[in-house]
Amino acid sequence: MVLQSLKNCLGLSCILRTPKACFRSTASGGLIIQSVSNDVYQNLAVEDWIHDHMDLEKQQILFLWRNSPAVVIGRHQNPWQECNLRLLRQKNIKLARRRSGGGTVYHDLGNINLTFFTTRKKYQRMENLKLVVKALKALRPQLDVHVTDRYDILLDRQYKISGTAAKLGRTSAYHHCTLLCNADKFVLSSVLKSPYKGLKSNATPSVPALVKNLFEEDPSLTSEMLLDAIAKEYAAQHQIDHHITLINPADETLLPGISNKTKELQTWEWVYGKTPKFSISTCLNMAYQDSVLDIKVNMDVKNGKIEVCHIDLPEQWLPPGLYSELVKSLTGSKFCPNETTTLVTTLLRVCPQDNELHSRWSLLCENMIMLM
């Protein structure tokens, strides 16, 4: 029994109310779809699904999506290096790792995402971005927007309003980019500033840039208008009807296997575990009783787990047995505040019940957890 998957549905125009014209087998065939979900994991899963399952030979696809507040890091990046994880947790902002390369971006509903799906042969980032610029200029001719050779779109020659990333597979490829319409710049700048010091890694670093919302340039612009303008330009260039098909990323019948993809994108192993190996070399400044202690800490983290951990404590500050228990516990554990908190509080149960000892232990552990 073959499930009515998206690729089959699109052939049956009655199901999605997609005009037959979309399925013309000309080289310029295209399809425009928009997600009804604002969940970053669901939307990233749709990209994966289309990349894995759809035949892009006869028609290319433009996917439009927006997310509720989330930080999205590139495939080979280090979240500790890129953003303020503590702040993200506090503000309940999601963290996602996408499969394409590139740098870190902040998404909220004031930021739109465009994904251009083509066959690997037809992979063409510059053309896509030029399409976006053309659409913007058609909407507001006075806008000073242009594409740089780093595949950014700049407003007024200085402000970045769009960043780009791409993913190439065996037979298909996609290029996605953001477009800043009316995002919260205050939250953006605070979450994208990492407080973690002493990190050394070969992870792809982000290049910080001055940003501006299109809304600031022209308050009459809305995300919907921009989405529509881009869809219109895409439709014109691909000689198809200017029709946007809505899809629900939670629809397993339409997109069989999508919920597994969505789940995988949310696992700790993917989001944090895929961080390239890195090391931390930093100093904890702990105020204890009447003095301030400078404790050197060195850790190696691989696949998100602590491989090596060394804390330079003053002699006898903690009973040596307890110190080695701490190091032994941390080694092999996730570099994660929740897991570390559980481990260190448990260790406290099995050590001598001494108030002085407990307060030193808590102080040290709380400082260690702050690194995560």
Place this chain on the structure above:
Amino acid sequence: VCIHRVRSCSNIRFIKSKYVCVFDKSALKFSHQQRLFRTSAVSCGQIVQFKLSDIGEGITEVTVKEWYIKEGDSVSQFDSICEVQSDKASVTITSRYDGVIRKLHYSIDEIALVGKPLVDIEIDASKGVSPEEDVVETPPMSHEEHTHQEIKGHKTLATPAVRRLAMENNIKLSEIVGTGKDNRVLKEDILNYLAKQTGAILPPSPKAEIVPPLRKTEAVPAAPKDKARKIPVPVSRPIVFSGKDKTEPVTGFQKAMVKTMSAALKIPHFGYCDEIDLTQLVQLREELKPLAEIRGVKLSFMPFFIKAASLGLLQYPILNASLDESCQNVTYKASHNIGVAMDTEQGLIVPNVKNVQVCSVFDIAVELNRLQSLGSAGQLGTSDLTGGTFTLSNIGTIGGTYAKPVILPPEVAIGALGKIQVLPRYNGKGEVFKAQIMNVSWSADHRVIDGATMARFSNLWKSYLENPASMLLDLK
């Protein structure tokens, strides 16, 4: 291009390594399929240098970011080999051949050049793949090998690797519904088909284990049966069990459990159980729930259980004590920091409500709400998780009646609460009525606590809950 011509063997070891790309959809659904054939230790087959093909946009070099395979692994055509990055583009390089990886030319973070060898693959010489396949050219799709099986006049598209898998399992390709492009049969379609045949339960995620297929009645007695029972005939098809033991290191939460429970083992436990009639408390809670909701707080039964426990501890402080390592001194803790066992995704955690002795039932409810939301978000702090002096575990929310809880050191007592059941009981007049019954199971450290103390504490706690108005008399 360097080709080694060695004596070729007819069989190839077909083991799907666990290092094969996580994103490969067949690997996603199944841990692996293991087929071991006799192999010789000597390598057989020609070694082909698989070159890094054109990325597009005039790119000449990329950075190798992750290997999905290692030397010695078997790969099939289209399996992912590595992930490379170039200028904001992440590229998945897939294998063009079936074979065994013999050499990786780059390590992580090294720059790889387009057109230069990426990996050496030893392929089956009998396949006779020509080295020209390696040359830098247009993407692999145009060079895909399609093998068509004509059965009943229906052409089934499948790659050689998939065809071999079907052959090994005596499957006709025409019987399988292909979910690949142009209805091509993919590896996962075959594995799906196999799983359905054998009744194996497909794991929902790569981590789950495959449950062995349920067998129907096996040992059918030869003696004639009195009842004409229809015994299902065992299936004669060979049942493929593709599960495998999986060993992983104990880390994180599990490590914590191991530590705590090993220490708890040293405590001589004794148990004491009883049943509590919560009929009046259930009614009281129903009345108070809306009041709490107005104040923005969810009121469960736990705040009552916790407060009643604290009132009991005032009378029997030995239950709120701690015995030191050498068993020389008992410390009577002044604060009643009552721990509440919580079940999270990662495992068991026990945050505690501080100073219950000076908290009202409402205060406790507020604090419980806070701990519960932090707990489910994985954001409990160290102070929430330390300093506990007595613990209650409401296992009844999941189920069960009586339990045998384990004391959490350095405490000396713990209570496990079963589920509330509606059961028939006799009242004072000898009439049967519907009672809301909950069972409690206490465990205590027999080195410092005796049975009588535990029983009296339990009776006091029980009386507070069976007659909630009596709590008012002793509330401070």
